[in-house]
Amino acid sequence: MxxxxxxxxxxxxxxxxxxxxxxxxxxxxxxxxxxxxxxxxxxxxxxxxxxxxxxxxxxxxxxxxxxxxxxxxxxxxxxxxxxxxxxxxxxxxxxxxxxxxxHPEPDIERPAITRRIIVCNQKGGVGKTAITAGLGEALAEDPNTLHPVRVAKALTKALRASEVHSDATEPDTDPLDIENLPGPGLRVLLVDFDPQCHLTNQLGAAPLPMNGDSLTNHMAGEPKGDLNDLIVPIDDDTFGGRLHLLPACNDAFLLDVRLSAVRAREAALERALTPLEGDYDVIIVDCPPSLGLSMDAAVYYGRRRDGENPGQSGALIVVQAEDSSADAYELLTTQIDDLRGDLQVDIDYLGIVVNLYDSRRGYIATSSLQGWVDIKDPRVVGLIGDLKEQKEAVRVKKPLLSYAPKSQQAVGMRALAREVL
Missing domain, CATH: 1.10.1220 (Arc Repressor Mutant)
Structure with a gap:
């Protein structure tokens, strides 16, 4: 025996x-x-x-x-x-x-103050929506099921490997750097704050009709109903009722104009979403590629509140390993720094996510990634490869982590979730 x-x-x-x-x-x-x-x-x-x-x-x-x-x-x-x-x-x-x-099942550690994550960059096309969805899905995964996660040392190893050009689509991850861990089991609300409705469409929901109620109406002080009635569940079979979406409406194109007539407009998003916070542990806002009043409201919503620890809420910046992302990053951080000074608030950076990375693109990709790594504050907290599974999930309108739960991108999203936590 x-x-x-x-x-x-x-x-x-x-x-x-x-x-x-x-x-x-x-x-x-x-x-x-x-x-x-x-x-x-x-x-x-x-x-x-x-x-x-x-x-x-x-x-x-x-x-x-x-x-x-x-x-x-x-x-x-x-x-x-x-x-x-x-x-x-x-x-x-x-x-x-x-x-x-x-040894009974441990209780989920729920934050005393609902965490607010603002996924942003002034540049479009960097994959903010994919990161918003993947992060939310990873945070909501079943705590009674084990999921493959890339551990922190693997991220460090991957970032170091990026300094040397390779022919791989993304830095290799040794199977020994993968751990099977329980899901966080958090209650997550994804907010589609982009009038292009990409997050709404990608997750298989319908954009809100222009003649109905919307987040824009609530921010403008002209609600037509209860905002909670607009929320839809996402793939209950996989996420057990823990993942919800507040869909977008095309009327958000008019948000900056409507906010210009609103008193204390920087707090408009907070006023709209605060009634929902009691039902969620984390609210993740997918921001538009904008530097206007709506972006001011989003950043203000992610500020550190009284009694909240540093790094619990704030801005998560999505970039690509190429030069135009660096230019957009400078514009965004300037806006955030201006808000910090003008409103005398603490706005934390939760980190940088380098998305759609492909080292086969050569020196531009590898040197740009090294440039992001060198920033240190905020530090790189995620490296997501440019692989087919995310595109396929979008095509079939399913969450990545239920469509391809063992893919490298899914493993990376779970690693990002744990870095943000």
């Missing part, structure tokens, strides 16, 4: 365990941030210390299960199972079930 291993002074043991329990302990251990073998070890230790066996566990369909335990623990477990006249398979199942019962 067991064979010694010298790699970490533990011994490998092989038994059988129902697939249901194997999956549950794997997920629960990840939720607690420990190795699966440590959970099994603790369960066996606690089971052996009980005065008697626990309630029988259904072991139908149990198949091979291997783990590593401290030397001698398996023999102690075998003796306890013999004393209690239960099979090793039943004893192991009871041990795992005992650990699960004493």
């Amino acid at each position: 067991s064979s010694p291993t010298t790699s970490n002074d533990r011994e490998k043991v092989v038994s059988k365990l129902p697939a249901r329990l194997r999956q549950q302990v794997k997920i629960r251990a990840a939720q607690y941030g420990i190795e699966m073998q440590s959970a099994v070890e603790q369960g066996i230790s606690d089971w052996c210390e009980l005065a008697s066996a626990t309630a029988p566990v259904d072991t139908a369909g149990a198949d091979s299960f291997a783990t590593f335990l401290p030397p001698g623990q398996w023999e102690e477990f075998r003796q306890s199972a013999a004393d209690r006249r239960v099979s090793l398979i039943q004893g192991l199942a009871q041990s795992v079930q005992l650990w699960l019962d004493t």
